[in-house]
Amino acid sequence: MxxxxxxxxxxxxxxxxxxxxxxxxxxxxxxxxxxxxxxxxxxxxxxxxxxxxxxxxxxxxxxxxxxxxxxxxLPSGALPLKPDTLNVLLILGVNGVGKTTTIAKLAYYYQMVEGIKGIVFAAADTFRAGAIAQIDTWADRLQVRVVKQMPGADPGAVIYDALESAKARGEKLLLADTAGRMHNRTNLVRELQKIDKIITAQVGGETYHKVLVLDAVTGQNGLQQAKIFHEAVKIDSIILTKWDGTAKGGIILAIGGELGIPISFLGVGEKMSDLKPFDPASFVENLLEGV
Ligand SMILES: Nc1nc2c(ncn2[C@@H]2O[C@H](COP(=O)(O)OP(=O)(O)OP(=O)(O)O)[C@@H](O)[C@H]2O)c(=O)[nH]1
Ligand SMILES: [Mg+2]
Missing domain, CATH: 1.20.120.140 (SRP54, nucleotide-binding domain)
Incomplete structure (x- = not known):
């Protein structure tokens, strides 16, 4: 691979x-x-x-x-959801890496492959113009409920509403989009830590995963980004997108070697079915076949 x-x-x-x-x-x-x-x-x-x-x-x-x-x-990568309860995946990453698309892909994967019903999106990227409309479009296609507010609203408030309503409705998976950019890095880190506290106060550790999306094409830069997010909120899992767009891919070894954070999925295209679970054993098995 x-x-x-x-x-x-x-x-x-x-x-x-x-x-x-x-x-x-x-x-x-x-x-x-x-x-x-x-x-x-x-x-x-x-x-x-x-x-x-x-x-x-x-x-x-x-x-x-x-x-x-x-x-x-390479730590084992699966991102297991607990049955019969609300699971939360907080999707983080700098702008343009593929967060919103990955949310759509995850919803598709958990619906189609794992048969999970009751998925909801939280449109907590309230910073970028157009972000809410983008997640809305995916939600329509996937028949998933979206919790949203006006652009510029407090992302923590969007997530809080989403958590409350998801619990009340007995939904099983909340996928929360976030902004990859703020006015500066300190604001971004503070915002993420606030969101993290809100979720931690509502759901248990085993059902809450902080997932960092990294663009495989950015190589070593991605690693620097990962360190900043990891220091801010402690990342549980990484999804590497645009795997279809790199001929290198050694970033997978760097993530394992430098950060020790498991990779759960690879994004291999722009369609909602273009998400593959990452399995270290088959990765190593296929390592030298160039596939
Ligand atoms: N080739 C390829 N393109 C991808 C993949 N994942 C996402 N993209 C594309 O990358 C672009 C950015 O994706 P978004 O999901 O909007 O990224 P984002 O992180 O939400 O961006 P912001 O909301 O601006 O922070 C889009 O054109 C996606 O179609 C992938 O695995 N492979
Ligand atoms: Mg986005």
């Missing part, structure tokens, strides 16, 4: 010996592929040590060790 990066790694591991050059080439490939310096150095160093310790001589055998190390970087 690392696409061209995966194919390049595959090519490298098909070569002959395990000398200094091999490790240097591997390092270059990983850094070029968005894995990031920290995770790259750790991966290459642990591979080198283990190859030495185990007396491995072929690149083929080294590849198995490399795959195991990659697997150990």
């Amino acid at each position: 690392l696409k061209t990066l995966g194919l390049k790694i595959k090519g490298l591991f098909q070569g002959e010996n395990l000398g200094k050059e091999f490790y240097e080439e591997l390092e270059d490939l990983l850094i070029e592929g968005d894995v990031g310096a920290g995770t790259t150095l750790r991966l290459v160093e642990t591979l080198r040590e283990e190859v030495k310790k185990k007396g491995i001589r072929s690149r083929e055998d080294a590849l198995q060790i490399f795959k195991q190390h990659i697997y150990s970087l």
Whole structure:
């Protein structure tokens, strides 16, 4: 699944010996592929040590060790909903990464694949003109209820209303959209922390997940964004969008290696069915096939 990066790694591991050059080439490939310096150095160093310790001589055998190390970087990704109660997914991320589209995709996935009935949207991006209309359009198509107020309204109030009405109606999944931009970063962080408090006061920890949406195309920048959001509200899960638009994809390893936050889904297009659950085991299995 690392696409061209995966194919390049595959090519490298098909070569002959395990000398200094091999490790240097591997390092270059990983850094070029968005894995990031920290995770790259750790991966290459642990591979080198283990190859030495185990007396491995072929690149083929080294590849198995490399795959195991990659697997150990990736926390298990599922985003399980608790049955018979209200679950809340708060969708966060900077502007344009695909939050609103991802909300539509999640609603479709939970409706169609998991058979969940009683989904509601909270249109808590009250900042951007057009955001409410956009989520309304998806809600119409998906037959999902939307809780909204006027543009410029307090996002915390929208979410509070949504929580109250969802509980009263016995709904099972609340998907809350948020603004990716405020007048400045301090405002954004404060706003998110306020929303987080409102939700925490209403629902238990097991049924509340903070989901960060990251654009795979932005590579290492995405990682910096993730750190800011994680520091602000502690992210539970990441959805990586625009996976169809990158040939690199090493960002998945960087997210695991640097943040240790599980990835739950990959966005692979603009349609509401373009969302795939992320499974670390099959990711590693397919790593070198370039798919
Ligand atoms: N190719 C591709 N495009 C995507 C994907 N996810 C979202 N998009 C597109 O990215 C653009 C932005 O998506 P939005 O859902 O509006 O992003 P947002 O984060 O809500 O943006 P703001 O509300 O402005 O903060 C749209 O044109 C989407 O169709 C994906 O997985 N693949
Ligand atoms: Mg949006």
